[in-house]
Amino acid sequence: MRFRLTLLLWLLSDLALFVGSYALAYFLRIGWIFSSVFPFGPYIAVAVIVAPLWLLTLISTRTFTLTRPQASTENAIGLVSACVVGVALFALTYFFLFDLFFSRLLLIIAFALSILLTALWHLIFERIARGILWKNPPAFPTLIVGVTRESMRLIELLAKTKNPLCPVAILDAQGTKEKEIHGIPVLGKLDKLEETLVGLRITHLIQCSDLEQSLNLLSACRTRKITYLLLPSVLGIVGRDERIESLEGRAVVMVRPEKGRYALTQ
Secondary structure, eight states: OHHHHHHHHHHHHHHHHHHHHHHHHHHHHHOSSOOSSSOHHHHHHHHHHHHHHHHHHHHHTTTTOTTSOTTSHHHHHHHHHHHHHHHHHHHHHHHHHHOOOOOHHHHHHHHHHHHHHHHHHHHHHHHHHHHHHHSSSOSEEEEEEOOSHHHHHHHHHHHHHTOSEEEEEEEOSSOOSOSEETTEEEEESGGGHHHHHHHTTOOEEEEOSOGGGHHHHHHHHHHTTOEEEEOGGGGTOOSSOEEEEEETTEEEEEEOOSSOTTOTTO
């Protein structure tokens, strides 16, 4: 419920921000008055009509995935693309509804403001949302399976960034002398898997080692409707150059060579 309310607040605030960007653009271009030559009412009404379509475009870019940093290149490209669609829809909608000429400079200002203000707000809201979801009890209690260098780095990174996936327990198939890692308790071996999943209400499981246990872990996650994640290092992929691609509609993990004539997808 906490996650849904946070996401709803984010979506609604983006709608308001889009309309606000176009309203600000109007006053910056026309002046701080309501012009009789170019009425504010019809102008802002079109912005309200277009805002949900702009938001749907932004949603399709997965911008609102809370586990993805808002400062990422993917998010920046998605935001610019959505704002291009938004300004195009605004111009077309205004033309078909009112058939009036208006300043192209105003559209450029509105386009720039919608990008800048939305990007700034997303960076701010990311911190707010992660703080809300990280608070005890966390919204997404996460189980880490495997004590390795990669899992230790991952736990430290998730805590540092307050990622919505909050580690609450660690299990290791081989057992370990460590009692806790970066403040997260090590509860024992995988014989405590069911007990841990139920007792801590785990929503996500991240496998960081023990490839031979993958089927068992995946089966347990599917049974209890838990999201299963696998670190590439479990498969021996340690170069951090892997990508999820589509091969005839099938998801595949792709590791591209640095050079070579067979790198057809480069």
